[in-house]
Amino acid sequence: MNLKKLFTAATLLVSTFLCTSIANATTWRDLPVKNSMLLELPTGKVVIELNDTFAPKHVAQISRLTKQGFYKDSSFYRVIDGFVAQGGVGDNSDEPALPLEARLPLKTAGSFIAMQQGDLFAEHTGFINDFAAAVNKRTQQAWLLHCPGSVGMSRDNNPDTATTDFYITIGQAPRYLDQIMTVWGRVVYGMDHVQKLNRTQVIEGEAAVKSENYSPILNMRLMSDVPKDEQIRLQVEDTTSAEFALKMIERRDRDHPFFFEKPPLVLDVCQIPLQVRLKPETK
Numbered sequence: 001m002n003l004k005k006l007f008t009a010a011t012l013l014v015s016t017f018l019c020t021s022i023a024n025a026t027t028w029r030d031l032p033v034k035n036s037m038l039l040e041l042p043t044g045k046v047v048i049e050l051n052d053t054f055a056p057k058h059v060a061q062i063s064r065l066t067k068q069g070f071y072k073d074s075s076f077y078r079v080i081d082g083f084v085a086q087g088g089v090g091d092n093s094d095e096p097a098l099p100l101e102a103r104l105p106l107k108t109a110g111s112f113i114a115m116q117q118g119d120l121f122a123e124h125t126g127f128i129n130d131f132a133a134a135v136n137k138r139t140q141q142a143w144l145l146h147c148p149g150s151v152g153m154s155r156d157n158n159p160d161t162a163t164t165d166f167y168i169t170i171g172q173a174p175r176y177l178d179q180i181m182t183v184w185g186r187v188v189y190g191m192d193h194v195q196k197l198n199r200t201q202v203i204e205g206e207a208a209v210k211s212e213n214y215s216p217i218l219n220m221r222l223m224s225d226v227p228k229d230e231q232i233r234l235q236v237e238d239t240t241s242a243e244f245a246l247k248m249i250e251r252r253d254r255d256h257p258f259f260f261e262k263p264p265l266v267l268d269v270c271q272i273p274l275q276v277r278l279k280p281e282t283k
Contacts, residue, residue: 026275027241029130031188031234036223037066038232039190041197042216046190047223047232048151051131053109054144055101055184058153058162062184063222065095065164071220079215080201082172085194086154087217088165100159101182102143106135109142113239115248115267121175125269127239131186132269134178144183146174147270149194151185168194173270188276189234233279248272 031049039046052059065071071088078086106112112135115126122134125145132145144150150169153162162182187194197215202208223231237244252267 025243027238027243028235028277029238030279031236033223033231033233036188036232036234037063037185038219038221038223038226039217040219040221041190041193042218043196044190044193045232046193047188047234048185049188049236050185051129051144051183053129054104054131055153055182057098058101058182058184061095061098062153062164062166066220066222067225070164071217074217075211075214076197076217077200077211077214078167079170079197079199081170081199083170083174084167085170085197086165086167088154090165093164095163097160098153098162098182100155100162100180101184102179103141104143106140106142109133111240112142115269115272119268121178127269130236130239130274131183132272143179145270146177146181146183147186148173149187149191150183151187152177152181152183155181170195170197175270188236189232235277235279237275239274 031047035050035052037048037050039048050059050063074087074089076085076087077090078084110128112124112133113127114124114135117124119125122145123137124135125133126135127133128142128144132147132150133142134145135142146152146169148169148171152167152169154165154167155162159180166184168187198209198213200209200214248267251272252265254263
């Protein structure tokens with residue numbers, strides 16, 4: 001082998017090694033305590049990341065109610081398999097109705113990390129501050145998506161009637177709800193406990209589920225109100241990092257030998273798992 005071919009082969013080998021090393025690495029960002037909420041269920045604890053960029057009024061109201069202990073000892077009274085788990089007090093409250101907060105100018109929303117063009121519901125999908133989002137480039141509007149684990153506010157038929165009750169997407173992504181419901185958070189920890197909530201919908205002919213069998217909300221607190229030794233401090237995968245971009249190329253191309261037939265080159269944003277870990281303790 002001449003020197004030129006040797007140099008080319010060595011360059012390719014180093015490039016492949018570096019790309020593989022980067023793709024197998026993860027860049028983390030701290031989840032601020034002030035932007036998270038602790039939901040306590042009979043089966044375990046759940047952490048919700050709040051998004052006051054897209055839904056400032058909803059986050060403010062649900063944070064106020066949470067500080068007041070509003071959700072303590074309420075329940076998940078509408079849990080439909082493959083759809084959502086809706087909890088609270090059944091909207092029987094005198095709290096002020098909130099205006100829909102579904103879309104935001106892209107320049108206000110933050111940096112958009114594109115994943116896919118032209119899915120069935122949006123021109124462009126990707127991430128904004130690690131939340132699954134979509135963008136209309138013509139109108140320069142952005143909105144959050146109903147991916148599994150997204151948390152939104154329930155309402156009546158009028159779009160501006162949300163007050164207290166919320167839902168968590170527990171099944172297939174109901175993307176037809178995008179832009180007509182307010183998404184104010186996402187589950188980043190404990191989704192397995194959410195999936196264990198008792199279903200309240202039965203098939204025709206079965207007896208209805210009694211209210212005493214609804215899964216209770218033992219407590220719901222802002223993480224900043226939880227004693228420090230009980231706080232769950234997390235780090236989440238940074239979707240703006242070079243490492244994440246390389247991982248997405250690998251996920252799209254599916255070069256692993258397992259895929260003896262290649263699937264379409266698709267990056268469904270609702271099927272991209274973001275890693276989460278407990279924040280390492282500093283010595």
